[in-house]
Amino acid sequence: MVAGPLTVVQMLPGLEAGGVERGTLELGKYLVQHGHRSLVISGGGRLVSQLESEGSEHFLWDVGKKNPLTLRYIPMLQKFLIQKKVDILHLRSRVPAWVGYLAWKNLAENIRPRLVTTFHGFYSVNKYSAVMIKGERIIAISKEIQQHIQNVYKVPDEKIVLIHRGVDTDLFNPAKVSADRVQTLQAAWGIRSQKIPLIMLPGRITSWKGHDIFFRSLAAIKDLKWLAVCVGELDTTSAYVKHLLTMRRELQLEKRVLFAGHCDDMPAAYKLADIVVSASSSQAEAFGRIAVEAQAMGRPVVATAHGGSIETVLDGKTGWLVSPGNEAEMGRALRVALTAPSIMEVYGSNAACWVRENFTLNRMCEQTLTLYHSLVDP
Numbered sequence: 001m002v003a004g005p006l007t008v009v010q011m012l013p014g015l016e017a018g019g020v021e022r023g024t025l026e027l028g029k030y031l032v033q034h035g036h037r038s039l040v041i042s043g044g045g046r047l048v049s050q051l052e053s054e055g056s057e058h059f060l061w062d063v064g065k066k067n068p069l070t071l072r073y074i075p076m077l078q079k080f081l082i083q084k085k086v087d088i089l090h091l092r093s094r095v096p097a098w099v100g101y102l103a104w105k106n107l108a109e110n111i112r113p114r115l116v117t118t119f120h121g122f123y124s125v126n127k128y129s130a131v132m133i134k135g136e137r138i139i140a141i142s143k144e145i146q147q148h149i150q151n152v153y154k155v156p157d158e159k160i161v162l163i164h165r166g167v168d169t170d171l172f173n174p175a176k177v178s179a180d181r182v183q184t185l186q187a188a189w190g191i192r193s194q195k196i197p198l199i200m201l202p203g204r205i206t207s208w209k210g211h212d213i214f215f216r217s218l219a220a221i222k223d224l225k226w227l228a229v230c231v232g233e234l235d236t237t238s239a240y241v242k243h244l245l246t247m248r249r250e251l252q253l254e255k256r257v258l259f260a261g262h263c264d265d266m267p268a269a270y271k272l273a274d275i276v277v278s279a280s281s282s283q284a285e286a287f288g289r290i291a292v293e294a295q296a297m298g299r300p301v302v303a304t305a306h307g308g309s310i311e312t313v314l315d316g317k318t319g320w321l322v323s324p325g326n327e328a329e330m331g332r333a334l335r336v337a338l339t340a341p342s343i344m345e346v347y348g349s350n351a352a353c354w355v356r357e358n359f360t361l362n363r364m365c366e367q368t369l370t371l372y373h374s375l376v377d378p
Contacts, residue, residue: 013064016045028056030365077103114375142308166364172296200273210279220331270297278303295351318351
């Protein structure tokens with residue numbers, strides 16, 4: 001390991017979709033653009049082609065399965081780390097982290113790379129999750145996660161590095177999203193008019209994302225004009241999705257709440273929206289990427305006041321923070337937003353500035369690369 005270009009390996013279960021996956025691609029692209037070598041080990045997925053087109057090398061290893069057979073990758077990884085002369089091994093998820101950590105630990109100190117882990121969420125507290133504190137440095141993606149690591153695992157402060165996740169403010173830039181893109185999405189979703197305010201809840205359709213809370217908050221403002229869209233993969237065989245469909249019918253919201261499914265053009269989606277909601281209630285967002293992306297697009301946000309949202313949304317300046325699980329508070333915030341377009345405009349402008357100053361992709365990648373160099377070139 002010498003000063004200069006680095007060879008970095010990132011390990012994660014797969015590359016289908018999600019914040020961890022997106023962050024892996026973003027960092028890989030940044031590394032390549034700055035003259036470094038980016039290697040990614042995962043079980044593959046829809047994002048592999050993009051990863052490779054942006055200059056990273058992908059290695060298809062099924063390292064995400066909770067199965068004893070996954071341990072067969074340990075000796076393979078040891079050879080891989082030596083042959084590729086890897087400088088940094090960056091572990092992003094628990095099962096791959098166990099493979100990576102055990103391979104790394106059993107290499108001689110003079111030939112093994114430096115080890116970095118990222119704490120992406122409020123993992124269950126047990127020995128299985130404790131692998132995420134095995135890094136020589138641990139990246140916390142928010143102050144809430146940093147405090148969680150300190151409180152639960154008693155990790156020394158100097159081992160934890162706070163690096164907020166960032167969004168690509170070139171991609172999520174309202175000035176660069178054409179009217180044609182917005183109109184294409186509008187047509188695909190069957191939205192006939194943009195004159196009616198559009199409320200959007202993006203994210204995976206799972207119980208902890210709070211769609212049920214969102215629906216009940218909407219029921220409280222049925223007297224106002226609005227259309228709501230839930231953006232995210234829709235699995236009609238899911239018990240939770242069936243529950244939501246039933247709830248939508250019982251609350252008489254079938255004509256006012258749409259399920260849009262997966263969206264490949266989220267900048268256009270945010271531009272089509274007037275206000276964006278992050279309703280996670282039973283579990284806090286570790287960071288809250290959706291809230292930051294929406295704000296980057298100049299959209300005010302209604303978010304639940306726990307986890308990373310407390311850091312990314314400024315209550316009364318860029319949006320509204322409401323108590324988790326409290327549909328009455330969420331309904332009141334939405335009512336204020338919908339009946340005061342001038343406030344929404346001010347909050348949206350504040351939001352875009354707030355993100356550009358604090359949560360950019362370039363800032364996140366710069367800080368991560370600085371961390372890598374601090375380990376390799378102390």
